[in-house]
Amino acid sequence: MSYNFKKLEAKWQRKWESKKIFEVKEDGKKGKFYVLEMYPYPSASGLHMGHAFNYTIGDILARFKRMRGLNVLHPTGFDSFGLPAENAAIKNKSHPKIFTDKAIKNYIKQMKMLGLSYDWKRMLMSHDPEYYKWNQWIFLKMFERGLVYRKKAPVNFCPKCDTVLANEQVHNGKCWRHQDTDVVIKNLEQWFIKTTKYSEELLNKVDSLDWPERIKIMQKNWIGKSQGVEIEFEINKEKWKIFTTRPDTLFGITFMVVSAQHSKLMDLVTKEQKNEVEKFLEKIKSTREKDIDVLEKEGVFTGSYALHPITKEKIPVYAGNFVVADYGFGMVMAVPAHDQRDFDFAKKYKLPIKEVISGGNVKKEAYVGFGKLINSSDFNGLTSDESKEHITKTLEFKKLGRRVIQYKFRDWLVSRQRYWGTPIPIIYCNKCGIQGVKEKDLPVKLPEKVKFGKGNPLETNKKFFEIKCPKCKGKARRETDTMDTFFDSSWYYLRFCDSKNKKEIFDKKKIKYWMPVNFYTGGAEHACMHLIYARFFTKFLRDIKLLDFDEPFTKLFNQGMVHGEDKFVMSKSRGNIVDPTIVINKYGADILRFFLVSTGSPDKDFIWSENGIDGSYKFVNKLLGYFFKPKFEKSDEKVQSKINKTVKEVSADIENLKYNLAIIKIRNLLDYLQGKKVGKKELEIYIKLISPFAPHIAEELWERLGNKKFISLEKWPEVDESKINEKFEKEEEIIEKTIEDINNVVKIIKDKGKNVNKIYLYSVPNEFNIYVDNLTEIEKRTGLSAKIFVVNDKSKHDPENKSSKAKPGKPGIYLE
RNA sequence: GCAGGAGUAGCGAAGUGGUCAAACGCGCGGGACUCAAGAUCCCGUCCUUUAGUAGGUUCAGAGGUUCGAAUCCUCUCUCCUGCACCA
Numbered sequence: 001m002s003y004n005f006k007k008l009e010a011k012w013q014r015k016w017e018s019k020k021i022f023e024v025k026e027d028g029k030k031g032k033f034y035v036l037e038m039y040p041y042p043s044a045s046g047l048h049m050g051h052a053f054n055y056t057i058g059d060i061l062a063r064f065k066r067m068r069g070l071n072v073l074h075p076t077g078f079d080s081f082g083l084p085a086e087n088a089a090i091k092n093k094s095h096p097k098i099f100t101d102k103a104i105k106n107y108i109k110q111m112k113m114l115g116l117s118y119d120w121k122r123m124l125m126s127h128d129p130e131y132y133k134w135n136q137w138i139f140l141k142m143f144e145r146g147l148v149y150r151k152k153a154p155v156n157f158c159p160k161c162d163t164v165l166a167n168e169q170v171h172n173g174k175c176w177r178h179q180d181t182d183v184v185i186k187n188l189e190q191w192f193i194k195t196t197k198y199s200e201e202l203l204n205k206v207d208s209l210d211w212p213e214r215i216k217i218m219q220k221n222w223i224g225k226s227q228g229v230e231i232e233f234e235i236n237k238e239k240w241k242i243f244t245t246r247p248d249t250l251f252g253i254t255f256m257v258v259s260a261q262h263s264k265l266m267d268l269v270t271k272e273q274k275n276e277v278e279k280f281l282e283k284i285k286s287t288r289e290k291d292i293d294v295l296e297k298e299g300v301f302t303g304s305y306a307l308h309p310i311t312k313e314k315i316p317v318y319a320g321n322f323v324v325a326d327y328g329f330g331m332v333m334a335v336p337a338h339d340q341r342d343f344d345f346a347k348k349y350k351l352p353i354k355e356v357i358s359g360g361n362v363k364k365e366a367y368v369g370f371g372k373l374i375n376s377s378d379f380n381g382l383t384s385d386e387s388k389e390h391i392t393k394t395l396e397f398k399k400l401g402r403r404v405i406q407y408k409f410r411d412w413l414v415s416r417q418r419y420w421g422t423p424i425p426i427i428y429c430n431k432c433g434i435q436g437v438k439e440k441d442l443p444v445k446l447p448e449k450v451k452f453g454k455g456n457p458l459e460t461n462k463k464f465f466e467i468k469c470p471k472c473k474g475k476a477r478r479e480t481d482t483m484d485t486f487f488d489s490s491w492y493y494l495r496f497c498d499s500k501n502k503k504e505i506f507d508k509k510k511i512k513y514w515m516p517v518n519f520y521t522g523g524a525e526h527a528c529m530h531l532i533y534a535r536f537f538t539k540f541l542r543d544i545k546l547l548d549f550d551e552p553f554t555k556l557f558n559q560g561m562v563h564g565e566d567k568f569v570m571s572k573s574r575g576n577i578v579d580p581t582i583v584i585n586k587y588g589a590d591i592l593r594f595f596l597v598s599t600g601s602p603d604k605d606f607i608w609s610e611n612g613i614d615g616s617y618k619f620v621n622k623l624l625g626y627f628f629k630p631k632f633e634k635s636d637e638k639v640q641s642k643i644n645k646t647v648k649e650v651s652a653d654i655e656n657l658k659y660n661l662a663i664i665k666i667r668n669l670l671d672y673l674q675g676k677k678v679g680k681k682e683l684e685i686y687i688k689l690i691s692p693f694a695p696h697i698a699e700e701l702w703e704r705l706g707n708k709k710f711i712s713l714e715k716w717p718e719v720d721e722s723k724i725n726e727k728f729e730k731e732e733e734i735i736e737k738t739i740e741d742i743n744n745v746v747k748i749i750k751d752k753g754k755n756v757n758k759i760y761l762y763s764v765p766n767e768f769n770i771y772v773d774n775l776t777e778i779e780k781r782t783g784l785s786a787k788i789f790v791v792n793d794k795s796k797h798d799p800e801n802k803s804s805k806a807k808p809g810k811p812g813i814y815l816e
Numbered sequence: 817g818c819a820g821g822a823g824u825a826g827c828g829a830a831g832u833g834g835u836c837a838a839a840c841g842c843g844c845g846g847g848a849c850u851c852a853a854g855a856u857c858c859c860g861u862c863c864u865u866u867a868g869u870a871g872g873u874u875c876a877g878a879g880g881u882u883c884g885a886a887u888c889c890u891c892u893c894u895c896c897u898g899c900a901c902c903a
C-alpha cells in the first residue's frame with residue numbers, strides 16, 4: 001500500500017508546532033541533554049543533503065534521549081552574517097538583509113519539512129541586533145581586559161573577498177572561500193584577539209574531550225607547541241634573538257637567516273647591500289602572485305654579521321624567503337649540516353657546511369638525527385641529549401639564552417573591511433584616543449544605507465561613522481570594520497540557553513542547567529576554525545565569571561560527506577546535487593530520514609542512490625501495510641523474547657550512533673512479526689522503536705492504535721531481560737537451516753527432472769515440537785505441504801530410510 | 817614529507833581472536849500471483865561438488881605471533897582527509 005505522506009507529515013508537523021511539544025524549560029527534577037547541530041549559513045540555494053544528513057543524525061538522538069526521559073534541548077538558528085550574502089546582494093543590486101531574511105524563511109520551511117524536533121522558540125539569527133549586540137558586549141569585555149588589541153602587522157588579504165583574513169582562514173596559501181585565489185600579504189593595522197593567551201589550556205584540555213581523534217590531533221598540530229631555547233646573538237652591537245629546538249647543533253652555525261617579512265629587516269641591511277636586498281624583496285613579492293606550490297629557498301646577504309654567543313665567530317646574516325616572520329623571532333640560526341632547509345640554502349649560495357653531530361653523510365644531505373657531538377669544543381663526545389642540557393645551561397649561565405616554549409598558534413585577526421557583519425564597537429577620538437562604546441549605547445546598529453563598491457561600505461555612510469566623542473564631545477569617528485563572522489558562531493550555543501534575554505547576555509542559572517553541549521554534530525572542516533574559537537570564548541567567559549565549566553562541547557561528532565550517485569562529493573560544480581526538498585516531495589521526510597541513516601554508519605560518507613531510497617520506501621510501505629488493520633492477540637513468549645532482545649539491541653545501537661545497525665534489527669523484527677500473534681503492547685513497542693527515525697509515521701500509527709498523546713513524548717520501552725530466551729533464537733536458526741536444506745534438495749531433484757509435492761521430516765524426539773510449531777512457516781516458505789515424524793515412529797512413511805540421517809538440530813528429509 | 821582514517825561478495829555495509837562464506841540492503845537470477853506489467857511474497861546469488869553432503873579459495877599484498885586471525889604484530893601497495901619551509 002502507499003500512503004499520503006504529504007498530508008500525514010504536514011498534519012503532525014502542525015500538531016507538534018501548535019502544541020509546542022519540543023519547547024523546553026529548565027527542570028531540576030529531570031536530567032538534561034543538549035543536542036546541537038552546527039547552525040547553518042542560510043544560503044540562497046537552500047538546504048542541501050549534507051544539512052539533511054546532519055540534522056537527521058542529531059534529531060534521532062534528540063528524540064531518543066527525550067523518550068528516555070531526559071529534558072532535551074534541541075535548538076537551531078542561523079549564522080546569517082557573512083560575505084556570500086553581501087556579494088550576492090551586490091550582484092543582484094539588492095541588500096544583504098533582504099537576501100538573508102528571504103533565505104532564512106526558506107531554510108525554516110525546509111527544516112520543518114524534515115520533521116526536526118527543534119525548540120523553535122529559541123531560534124536565533126546572528127544578524128539580529130538583539131544577538132550581535134552581545135557580540136559587541138563580549139568584544140568590549142575582551143577590550144577591557146586587554147584581550148583585544150590593534151596592531152600593524154603583515155596580514156593575509158584575499159583580493160576576491162576584498163578583506164583581510166585570519167590565519168585559520170588561509171588554507172595552503174589560498175583563501176578558504178576561494179581555492180583559486182592566492183592570499184596576499186599586506187602590512188595593515190587591524191584588530192586582533194589574544195587567543196594565544198589560552199594556547200596552553202586549549203592544547204591540554206583537548207585530551208579530555210570525547211571528540212574524534214583526528215580533530216583532536218588537528219587542533220594540537222594547529223596550536224603546535226614546541227620546547228626549545230631562545231638564544232641571543234649580537235649583531236651590530238644590538239641584541240637579536242632566535243629560537244631553536246636544537247641547541248646541540250650550536251657549533252654548526254655557519255650563517256643566520258632573517259625573514260624577508262621581518263619588521264626590522266632594514267636595520268640589518270648595510271648601505272652596500274641595500275640595493276640588492278630591495279631587489280630581492282621585489283622579486284619575492286612578484287613570485288608570490290605566481291602559482292608556485294613549493295617556493296625555492298632564496299635569500300640575499302644583508303651585509304651584517306652576528307657574533308656566535310660562545311665562539312664569538314663572525315656569522316653572515318642573510319634575509320630569506322623561507323623564514324616565517326611571526327614564529328619565534330623571525331630569525332633563525334642556520335645549521336646546514338643538520339637541517340635540510342639550511343642545507344639547501346647553503347648549497348645554493350655556497351656557504352660552508354660544518355658537521356657537528358656524527359652519524360650522517362653531510363656531504364650529500366643534512367643529517368637531522370641525533371648522535372655524538374664533534375667539532376663542538378668542550379662538548380665533543382656528548383650525546384645530543386646531554387649536550388642540549390649542557391649547552392642550554394652554559395647559555396643560561398652567560399645570560400645569553402633560556403628555555404622557552406613556542407606555539408604556532410597566532411592571535412586571531414578579527415576585523416573585516418566588509419559590511420555584512422557585526423560593527424566593531426570602537427570610537428576613535430583625536431584627543432581621547434581609542435575607546436569602547438558604552439554598554440548602554442549597544443547595540444551599534446549596522447546602518448542599512450551604504451554604498452557597495454570599492455572599499456569598506458560602512459565608510460560610505462557618514463551618519464554612521466561621524467559621531468561625537470562620548471568623553472570630550474569633540475569630533476570622533478566610529479570604527480568602520482566589522483567582525484569576522486566566526487565571532488558570531490563562537491558563543492551562539494550559549495545564547496540558545498536563554499535566547500530571548502534582553503537584559504543580559506544570558507541567565508547564568510540557565511547556562512548552568514543546560515551547558516555544556518552533550519552532543520555536537522557538524523562537518524570536520526571546522527576543526528581549526530570554529531571549534532578553536534568556540535573553545536577560546538568559553539575559557540574567556542569562564543574567566544570573567546560568566547561560566548563555570550571549561551569546555552563547551554563534551555562530545556563532538558563528525559558526520560560523513562554526502563556523495564552523489566556518481567560517487568563524487570555532492571557539489572554544485574559537479575552537478576550531482578540531490579535536493580532534499582525534492583526528495584521529501586517525492587518520498588516524504590520519514591523515508592528520507594530513514595534512508596540517510598540506514599546504509600552506513602553516520603560518521604562514514606554517505607552515497608546517494610535512487611535504488612537505495614526505493615528500498616527504504618518499500619520497507620516503510622510494508623510497515624504501514626502491517627499496521628493498517630492491526631489485530632491484537634496475545635503475544636507468545638517467543639514474540640516477547642524477540643521484542644525484548646530487539647529493544648535492548650536497538651537502544652544500545654542508537655546510544656552508540658550505530659543507527660544503521662538499529663535499523664537492520666528493526667527491519668528484522670517486522671519480518672519476524674509478520675503472521676505471528678502479537679499483542680497491542682508489543683505493537684506499541686514496535687512503533688516506539690521506529691519513532692526516532694520516522695517520527696511522522698510513528699505518530700500516525702500511535703494514534704491509530706487509540707493513543708491520545710504524542711508518541712514523541714512517550715517513554716522509550718524498557719527491556720525485560722527475563723523475557724529474553726536464547727533458546728528461541730536457536731530454534732529459529734534450526735528452522736531456517738531446515739528450510740534452506742529442503743529448498744536445496746528440491747532444487748537438486750528438480751534439476752534431475754523429478755517432481756516434488758510433499759516433504760517428510762524426521763526429527764529427533766525432543767525437537768519434534770519445534771518442527772510442529774513451525775509447520776506453517778516451513779510449508780509457506782517451501783511452497784510444499786509437509787509432514788513431520790519422530791525418527792522412531794514405526795508408522796512413519798519413509799521409503800528411503802532418510803530418518804537415519806536425522807541429528808539434533810537437523811531432521812532427516814524425504815521428498816516425493 | 818608528516819599526521820589521521822580506510823581497503824571484506826557486482827555495489828553499499830556488518831563482523832575486530834574460534835560458533836563467519838560473511839548479517840542486512842541494493843543489484844542480479846529463478847519461482848508464485850497476474851491476461852500482462854507493476855507492486856507484493858518466496859527461493860537463490862565465492863568456486864567445485866551433492867538428495868540437504870563434502871571440499872576448495874577468500875577479507876588490498878607479503879611475512880609473523882597463536883592450537884586457531886578479516887580481526888594482534890611487521891613490512892609493502894592503493895585510496896581518502898588534514899597540515900605543510902614553525903627552526
